[in-house]
Amino acid sequence: MDYELTVGEAAWRDEVRAFIRENVDPGLASETRLKGNEGRGPLALRFHRALRDAGWWGIAWPKQYGGLEKSAVEQWIFIDEIESAGAPMLPLTVTSVAPTIMRVGDEQQKREWLPRINAGEIDFALGYSEPEAGTDMASLRTHAVLDGDEWVVNGQKMWNTMAHTATHNWLAVRTEPDAPKHKGISMMIVPMDAPGVSVQPIWVWPGLRTNALFLDNVRVPRNYLVGERGAGFYYAAMALNFERLAIGSVGMGRRMFRNLVQLVREREVDGRPLKDEPWVRDRLARLQVDLEAGRMLGLETAWALEQGRMPAAESSMAKVFVSELVQRIADAGCEILGLDGQLHPEEPSALVEGRMQWLYRIAPMLAFGGGTNEVQRDIIGFLGYGLPRK
Amino acid sequence: MRPEPSTEQRELQAAAREVLSREVDPDKLLRWESDATGFDPALGRTVADLGWIALGLPAAAGGGGADLVDVASLVEECARGLLPRPLLGAIRSANVLAAIAPDDPLLGPIGRGESRLAVAIDEIRDRDPGRFSTRLGGSPAARIVSGGKAYVPDAAEAEFHLVASRAASQPVFVVVDRRSAGVSLQPLRTFGGDRQAHVHYRDAAVVREIASARGGADVLDRVWRVQTALALAEMTGGMSAVLDMTVEYVKQREQFGQKIAIFQAVRHQVADMGTTHTAARHLAWQAITRIASGRERDMEMTSAVAWVGQAFKRICWAAHHLHGGAGFVVEHRLRFHSERAQSLCVRYTPEAPALREIAAALLDAPV
Numbered sequence: 001m002d003y004e005l006t007v008g009e010a011a012w013r014d015e016v017r018a019f020i021r022e023n024v025d026p027g028l029a030s031e032t033r034l035k036g037n038e039g040r041g042p043l044a045l046r047f048h049r050a051l052r053d054a055g056w057w058g059i060a061w062p063k064q065y066g067g068l069e070k071s072a073v074e075q076w077i078f079i080d081e082i083e084s085a086g087a088p089m090l091p092l093t094v095t096s097v098a099p100t101i102m103r104v105g106d107e108q109q110k111r112e113w114l115p116r117i118n119a120g121e122i123d124f125a126l127g128y129s130e131p132e133a134g135t136d137m138a139s140l141r142t143h144a145v146l147d148g149d150e151w152v153v154n155g156q157k158m159w160n161t162m163a164h165t166a167t168h169n170w171l172a173v174r175t176e177p178d179a180p181k182h183k184g185i186s187m188m189i190v191p192m193d194a195p196g197v198s199v200q201p202i203w204v205w206p207g208l209r210t211n212a213l214f215l216d217n218v219r220v221p222r223n224y225l226v227g228e229r230g231a232g233f234y235y236a237a238m239a240l241n242f243e244r245l246a247i248g249s250v251g252m253g254r255r256m257f258r259n260l261v262q263l264v265r266e267r268e269v270d271g272r273p274l275k276d277e278p279w280v281r282d283r284l285a286r287l288q289v290d291l292e293a294g295r296m297l298g299l300e301t302a303w304a305l306e307q308g309r310m311p312a313a314e315s316s317m318a319k320v321f322v323s324e325l326v327q328r329i330a331d332a333g334c335e336i337l338g339l340d341g342q343l344h345p346e347e348p349s350a351l352v353e354g355r356m357q358w359l360y361r362i363a364p365m366l367a368f369g370g371g372t373n374e375v376q377r378d379i380i381g382f383l384g385y386g387l388p389r390k
Numbered sequence: 391m392r393p394e395p396s397t398e399q400r401e402l403q404a405a406a407r408e409v410l411s412r413e414v415d416p417d418k419l420l421r422w423e424s425d426a427t428g429f430d431p432a433l434g435r436t437v438a439d440l441g442w443i444a445l446g447l448p449a450a451a452g453g454g455g456a457d458l459v460d461v462a463s464l465v466e467e468c469a470r471g472l473l474p475r476p477l478l479g480a481i482r483s484a485n486v487l488a489a490i491a492p493d494d495p496l497l498g499p500i501g502r503g504e505s506r507l508a509v510a511i512d513e514i515r516d517r518d519p520g521r522f523s524t525r526l527g528g529s530p531a532a533r534i535v536s537g538g539k540a541y542v543p544d545a546a547e548a549e550f551h552l553v554a555s556r557a558a559s560q561p562v563f564v565v566v567d568r569r570s571a572g573v574s575l576q577p578l579r580t581f582g583g584d585r586q587a588h589v590h591y592r593d594a595a596v597v598r599e600i601a602s603a604r605g606g607a608d609v610l611d612r613v614w615r616v617q618t619a620l621a622l623a624e625m626t627g628g629m630s631a632v633l634d635m636t637v638e639y640v641k642q643r644e645q646f647g648q649k650i651a652i653f654q655a656v657r658h659q660v661a662d663m664g665t666t667h668t669a670a671r672h673l674a675w676q677a678i679t680r681i682a683s684g685r686e687r688d689m690e691m692t693s694a695v696a697w698v699g700q701a702f703k704r705i706c707w708a709a710h711h712l713h714g715g716a717g718f719v720v721e722h723r724l725r726f727h728s729e730r731a732q733s734l735c736v737r738y739t740p741e742a743p744a745l746r747e748i749a750a751a752l753l754d755a756p757v
Binding site for chain 2: 264285390
């Protein structure tokens with residue numbers, strides 16, 4: 001039993017912190033805040049360029065693909081530190097799609113896509129959901145038919161976040177209409193500039209933009225189907241597992257909590273220090289303990305990955321716990337700030353950068369996004385404890 | 391980083407599991423519950439002969455010289471297998487004494503199971519050592535102790551008591567022979583199986599004063615840390631057992647013509663039990679390893695205290711709910727774990743003081 005970072009892991013954490021000190025300034029933090037952590041503002045793009053220049057784009061990738069080949073625990077340290085500093089996260093292209101291509105793509109596909117992802121030339125939107133296929137992704141209807149050496153894709157995707165800035169879409173499409181529904185889906189890369197691709201904005205509650213994606217007889221080269229035909233459902237599940245490693249990080253929650261604690265230490269209400277209110281003290285203490293519990297669950301996921309396991313149950317535990325913890329932080333934050341907590345981030349008098357009401361608005365998404373928490377609990381039951389499906 | 395037991399710790403746990411599966415069953419647990427000592431003398435001898443009590447004691451006292459993490463691994467497994475509380479208490483108190491007085495002559499007989507030690511700290515209305523009324527008196531050559539200690543586990547059966555008292559304004563631990571004049575006991579019927587009693591010391595002769603170059607507060611602190619570390623291990627062992635038995639139960643139990651694990655409402659409760667257990671296990675073992683190495687920082691131990699006991703109880707409640715009446719009968723193992731969960735929690739990991747401490751560190755400490 002040992003919970004200490006190794007010398008190498010501690011050195012890596014210090015290196016990440018030094019990078020953050022050098023490359024994250026209040027301007028970047030403010031831009032990230034106002035853009036809802038989309039990471040597409042000019043300062044965010046500059047930060048991402050700095051990451052690439054440092055060779056940190058594919059920190060967990062194998063060296064043969066231009067990565068640093070850092071361990072899963074080191075990757076977790078990186079995510080935790082970046083989120084805790086309020087810097088833009090690495091895009092899912094790098095942390096979710098690329099690791100899936102590495103595992104399931106053929107050699108030609110790896111050679112074609114990975115260097116360009118590593119160079120920052122490729123950025124994916126993720127196309128899983130559809131109007132009639134949300135949690136039940138296997139019911140998706142977008143389909144592709146082979147016509148000579150090209151796939152012809154037709155259909156509609158929902159919640160296709162970043163589609164308006166992405167170069168490509170990582171698309172789940174039905175290619176085997178006669179197969180059982182879970183075995184009829186393939187993963188396909190669709191260039192966003194292909195004729196027949198169109199995007200409509202959808203604005204969501206926290207002020208973020210997502211999109212509806214329309215595909216009308218879009219022609220895609222045959223070898224843009226990644227891995228095996230009909231295995232796409234499982235590839236998407238794999239990509240979602242990688243995604244959950246980031247969602248299950250408490251870095252963002254810790255930053256929000258730290259700012260809230262700082263405010264409580266300084267503020268007076270009704271002529272008394274806010275920090276002397278028993279209910280405030282109790283609520284903050286509970287959240288602090290929960291953050292530590294959430295940190296341990298994230299660490300468990302990273303550790304399992306490092307042992308060569310696909311930690312589906314562990315990442316689901318972290319995802320469920322942390323997403324629901326963020327809701328509690330948001331709620332406590334809003335109540336502690338009281339009427340002031342309603343202020344928009346751009347209001348000059350907004351407290352804790354107006355983030356508590358933003359967190360309150362975005363928190364529900366963390367619980368239903370990336371696979372709903374109901375499905376995560378099913379995964380924990382099935383894969384973690386061997387509960388029967390039928 | 392290696393947040394899982396070492397090969398040696400796994401082997402130790404496997405050996406303990408084998409012994410306990412043979413020696414402890416619900417019928418015996420029921421019998422021991424109404425028995426004065428709380429366990430069979432033969433089982434007591436087995437535990438001592440296997441070297442479990444002496445595992446963490448110094449080699450000079452005939453001990454195994456293992457560190458606190460190894461001892462906690464053993465305790466975790468013993469709690470999982472429902473080793474009677476007085477025997478778990480024997481392991482705990484031996485390690486407490488070794489932590490504060492590694493040369494104490496009592497360690498040898500305690501490790502061999504020939505003698506037992508009860509740790510007497512709390513008073514009837516006070517858990518804050520600054521308010522303890524038990525005082526050390528007499529002359530340097532003939533110390534005596536006077537005062538009352540409350541809810542002392544194993545007080546009637548242990549031949550010696552390690553008593554927290556005060557000399558001037560300093561806390562000090564003294565060893566008292568329970569059989570000496572001036573020691574009277576009021577046995578209590580409590581749940582949890584650890585044979586508690588109120589003890590009154592009226593000018594009772596002190597066998598030995600535990601000296602410390604770093605002062606009595608340091609000794610008190612070390613006692614608290616060792617007790618807490620081993621209590622956390624007991625809790626993780628208990629909650630593992632409860633989770634496992636619940637998983638097995640929902641996979642077997644049929645209602646409405648199918649296994650109840652098929653129902654999402656049931657499956658999700660098991661999932662939440664599993665998540666709670668996983669987080670609690672890591673919080674507990676992070677604290678235990680840090681206590682063992684003396685490298686505590688931040689609020690890791692206090693966080694474990696605030697979270698793990700509550701987690702154990704939540705897991706037990708959920709297990710009772712999922713077992714229904716089947717887990718409610720007196721001979722079912724579940725209710726023994728549930729009793730221990732609350733009993734451990736109120737003594738070693740009360741939530742409110744831990745939360746108060748965390749709040750103070752967050753809000754009152756200088757930045």
